[in-house]
Amino acid sequence: MTDPAPERVPKHFIEVAIDSDLAAGRFAHVATRFPPEPNGYLHIGHAKSIFLNFGLAEKYDGTCNLRFDDTNPAKEETEYVESIMEDVRWLGCQWDNLHYASDYFGQLYEWAEQLIRAGKAYVCDLSGEQTREYRGTLTQPGRNSPHRDRSPEENLELFRGMRAGKYPDGSRTLRAKIDMASPNLNLRDPVLYRILRATHHRTGDEWCIYPMYDWAHGQSDSLERITFSICTLEFENHRPLYDWFCTNLEIHHPRQIEFARLNVTYMVMSKRKLLQLVKDRQVQGWDDPRMPTISGLRRRGYTPESIRNFCADVGVAKFNSTIDIVRLENAVREHLNRIASRHMAVLDPLRLTITNWPKNADGSDRVEMTQAVNNPESPEAGVREVPISGSLLIEQDDFREQAPGKFFRLKPGGAVRLRAGYIIDCHDVVKDADGKVIEVRCTYDPATKSGEDSSGRKVKGTIHWVSAPHATPVEVRNYERLFSVENPESCDDGKTFLDHLNPDSLRVTTAWVEPSLCDVQVGQAVQFERLGYYVADRDGRPGNPVFNRIVPLRDTWGKIAAKEP
RNA sequence: UGCCCGAUAGUGUAAUUGGCAACACGACAGAUUCUGACUCUGUUAUUCUAGGUUCAAGUCCUAGUCGGGCAGCCA
Numbered sequence: 001m002t003d004p005a006p007e008r009v010p011k012h013f014i015e016v017a018i019d020s021d022l023a024a025g026r027f028a029h030v031a032t033r034f035p036p037e038p039n040g041y042l043h044i045g046h047a048k049s050i051f052l053n054f055g056l057a058e059k060y061d062g063t064c065n066l067r068f069d070d071t072n073p074a075k076e077e078t079e080y081v082e083s084i085m086e087d088v089r090w091l092g093c094q095w096d097n098l099h100y101a102s103d104y105f106g107q108l109y110e111w112a113e114q115l116i117r118a119g120k121a122y123v124c125d126l127s128g129e130q131t132r133e134y135r136g137t138l139t140q141p142g143r144n145s146p147h148r149d150r151s152p153e154e155n156l157e158l159f160r161g162m163r164a165g166k167y168p169d170g171s172r173t174l175r176a177k178i179d180m181a182s183p184n185l186n187l188r189d190p191v192l193y194r195i196l197r198a199t200h201h202r203t204g205d206e207w208c209i210y211p212m213y214d215w216a217h218g219q220s221d222s223l224e225r226i227t228f229s230i231c232t233l234e235f236e237n238h239r240p241l242y243d244w245f246c247t248n249l250e251i252h253h254p255r256q257i258e259f260a261r262l263n264v265t266y267m268v269m270s271k272r273k274l275l276q277l278v279k280d281r282q283v284q285g286w287d288d289p290r291m292p293t294i295s296g297l298r299r300r301g302y303t304p305e306s307i308r309n310f311c312a313d314v315g316v317a318k319f320n321s322t323i324d325i326v327r328l329e330n331a332v333r334e335h336l337n338r339i340a341s342r343h344m345a346v347l348d349p350l351r352l353t354i355t356n357w358p359k360n361a362d363g364s365d366r367v368e369m370t371q372a373v374n375n376p377e378s379p380e381a382g383v384r385e386v387p388i389s390g391s392l393l394i395e396q397d398d399f400r401e402q403a404p405g406k407f408f409r410l411k412p413g414g415a416v417r418l419r420a421g422y423i424i425d426c427h428d429v430v431k432d433a434d435g436k437v438i439e440v441r442c443t444y445d446p447a448t449k450s451g452e453d454s455s456g457r458k459v460k461g462t463i464h465w466v467s468a469p470h471a472t473p474v475e476v477r478n479y480e481r482l483f484s485v486e487n488p489e490s491c492d493d494g495k496t497f498l499d500h501l502n503p504d505s506l507r508v509t510t511a512w513v514e515p516s517l518c519d520v521q522v523g524q525a526v527q528f529e530r531l532g533y534y535v536a537d538r539d540g541r542p543g544n545p546v547f548n549r550i551v552p553l554r555d556t557w558g559k560i561a562a563k564e565p
Numbered sequence: 566u567g568c569c570c571g572a573u574a575g576u577g578u579a580a581u582u583g584g585c586a587a588c589a590c591g592a593c594a595g596a597u598u599c600u601g602a603c604u605c606u607g608u609u610a611u612u613c614u615a616g617g618u619u620c621a622a623g624u625c626c627u628a629g630u631c632g633g634g635c636a637g638c639c640a
Contacts, residue, residue, distance in 0.1 A: 233634065326590075376603075554603090
């Protein structure tokens with residue numbers, strides 16, 4: 001047997017860079033890391049970064065660490081650390097090592113003294129406001145701090161004093177001595193340490209000085225022997241500083257590579273805004289099913305596989321793009337179509353009576369069992385039994401008294417197939433005092449039972465239904481996009497992204513469901529036939545589930561109907 | 566007005582690194598269908614502008630245009 005020619009998988013620019021570094025001998029292997037700050041919950045944008053970093057490690061047979069960038073105790077909490085670990089695991093990624101930047105505070109401090117002794121860092125007494133003034137502007141160079149030329153000995157003493165808590169918060173900083181005239185503002189003597197008395201979620205009150213991101217991040221990478229430090233575009237201007245620290249400290253020097261972060265239409269992705277939604281109770285929490293957080297998507301019913309496929313589909317590049325949300329919805333439909341078992345549920349019921357349905361001796365409806373395919377995409381999912389009687393509930397939308405030509409659902413004088421049941425003919429309707437149809441009356445054709453149809457009859461439409469005496473009312477939460485505009489961040493003056501919240505993002509309703517739906521386990525995704533994918537929410541109880549709508553099925557008829565005059 | 570980065574069908578991403586611009590999603594049309602789902606077929610439409618190098622440029626060079634980022638003791 002000859003192997004088929006391996007399909008050339010296109011590589012993105014980061015893989016190209018890795019290939020060339022490996023080939024040139026700059027690095028011998030691939031070591032990456034995912035470095036979240038524990039100041040909020042992870043969102044779909046982080047998922048892109050997670051799959052990128054862990055994916056690279058897997059592809060190149062390397063390693064990937066999880067490291068918490070916890071250098072700002074004012075914003076960080078253990079709750080976030082725990083949620084992040086849970087989310088990364090849920091996405092299916094396993095870190096090689098777990099680290100915290102706070103583990104490196106001691107080493108970072110020593111390196112700071114090293115820099116001071118080398119005359120490359122100094123203690124600055126300028127206030128925050130003064131520091132800003134001295135920094136200059138985008139178009140004007142900065143001025144040297146008056147403390148820039150303190151001796152290493154004096155700096156060492158002052159820095160040790162800072163660490164020992166001799167000075168008040170914000171009164172002094174340690175700064176690198178680089179170039180106040182650099183066109184790159186990050187190089188204008190960046191602050192390395194600030195004095196900040198705050199209890200850190202891991203180190204408690206051991207420190208009253210905390211390292212800044214730039215001072216902590218690259219060195220943490222270095223300590224972990226990371227080879228490729230992958231981050232988002234806004235850190236591009238920080239790369240010269242990243243490199244400066246590694247060079248001047250003479251330590252292992254990873255390569256920082258930047259890519260464009262993920263944006264999705266109808267979503268906000270900034271942690272600040274997500275936090276605001278939670279704090280303002282616009283949503284019910286970080287894991288509200290409308291949130292773009294990993295925990296929100298999980299509760300919404302998205303699968304890790306669908307999120308992974310979405311991220312792969314979107315690609316990796318440096319172009320700042322916004323992905324159409326339909327691609328995310330599409331990804332979950334694609335996966336759920338393969339794995340979700342089908343069930344029948346009626347969301348907006350209309351009574352349907354089968355007038356020729358056989359009766360028992362006592363006058364009650366005979367109950368029959370019919371076999372329904374669990375998943376046409378996967379025969380091994382088998383079949384289930386569904387009770388049927390002469391008293392059914394169908395969807396209001398599936399009946400029209402005045403129907404246009406293309407409407408091939410139920411209408412007076414028309415016929416449809418009951419999914420997994422019989423073909424029925426509509427002969428009558430019952431109306432209330434206002435002329436509204438409140439009941440549809442049909443006859444069924446006994447020769448057309450699903451699976452044993454000997455009639456040869458063909459009908460254009462198939463509708464779903466539930467047997468009224470067997471139907472259970474359950475709570476259903478129909479979710480829509482949280483925002484009603486493509487880009488909630490762009491606002492006219494005086495407005496905020498909150499003004500773009502979709503008032504219909506959650507519609508709670510009651511569905512009447514077939515018996516099999518009462519046993520669905522929390523977290524299990526199912527398809528309500530002809531309606532959409534739903535997942536059993538944790539708010540449900542055994543035998544009394546609550547369903548979240550994950551995403552509706554594609555609705556071609558809906559499009560046609562919308563065009564009607 | 567400084568520095569850095571980017572620009573390929575509607576959206577996003579490719580193009581064997583200078584050699585016939587393609588894939589996915591969308592839209593549209595059709596086929597199929599016991600889910601108006603899924604699946605299948607077809608149609609649609611692309612290299613920001615102007616110069617230059619070259620037999621040959623999406624790719625290299627120059628200038629411009631447009632978009633993004635940077636003036637936290639945030640990350």
